[in-house]
Amino acid sequence: MKIAVLGAGHVGPVLARLALAAGHTVTIAGSGDPSRIAMITEFLAPGAVPMSASDAVADADLVVLAIPQHRFPALEPGMFAGKVVVDAMNHWPPAAAPLGTSEEVAARLVGAHVVKALNHIAYQDMEPAGGRAAGVAGDSPGAVRLVAEFLRDIGFDPVPVGPLAAGRHLEPGSPLFGVAAGRPDFENLSTLVKEQS
Template structure:
């Protein structure tokens, strides 16, 4: 017998693909927000077991395929130059958060991403055609992502953009952004995600929600 109180739904499961710099930080802040998290690198999870234990205590290192299988959200946090060899079948049917940036001065020219008619996440989505791609977590450095978290209502709480073509997927990722300590600003298309990239009006900027929204609105074209 229950007391009539509703049981909250379980938190979405998150699989982080990438154990370099960005991946472990996203895993840590997601764990701190109450999400169950698995993390995977490109090979045997035993290779990242110690790193995970030290840097992301509470996350489970797994083979990538195993991590993705029962995940509700897959965070793609691999170096952009490795995406050309990423297997799209691995994340088919999943909501994929693209955290990558294409930044030639840093990464060098990557032929796949060098078509400037498209934003980098649009190019990712074309390759991951059987996934639902949402762009977020790319606008400032991985070290800032952990340090700049603030509770709701804090005057210092920064905004993070969430861009995608699927409103339900954008909502799920926006809720993740809010829970880890940021105000989410939803953009209604993956194409609009170009505003979040290097050279865009909010990339690298410390902006509150109103400032963030104004910067997007006043960007020409």
């Protein structure tokens, strides 16, 4: 697959390395000119190609949002139309928000197929993935399947948690957030979280 990783901070380069090791073609974009992240990319994700966000997304089969949440509004929503987008972002609102982060992302990226995944795993726990469970939430069965395939490729064990609205169970404040576990423990905890919500 052609993977576009938006974000060159902590999470983006780790996911780029995992995707490259799995044989995928990877582009990576920061918040500005691609030349600004060329050295970072060469050092942290050799083999990934730095591009502008619009160029990276245009040719991608799968887009991973791994940018700080506050930078998300700066992205042009139209460029994501028809794309499968993995929301790996997090934010810590001062109070309970009416929607989960990914629901807000989907509302802005009209025409994209947004799937919540990878946000609940700390970047230092991602590599090597080692079969660690990764929760997946989405409304499009085809998009969820594609993301699950990608997760398996890079070493995770994808665990569906429900529709996109269930993605809030993977966010900060949930018992699932930050959990590094195998499938059985993750599924058991996920069931408890859903029962208590």
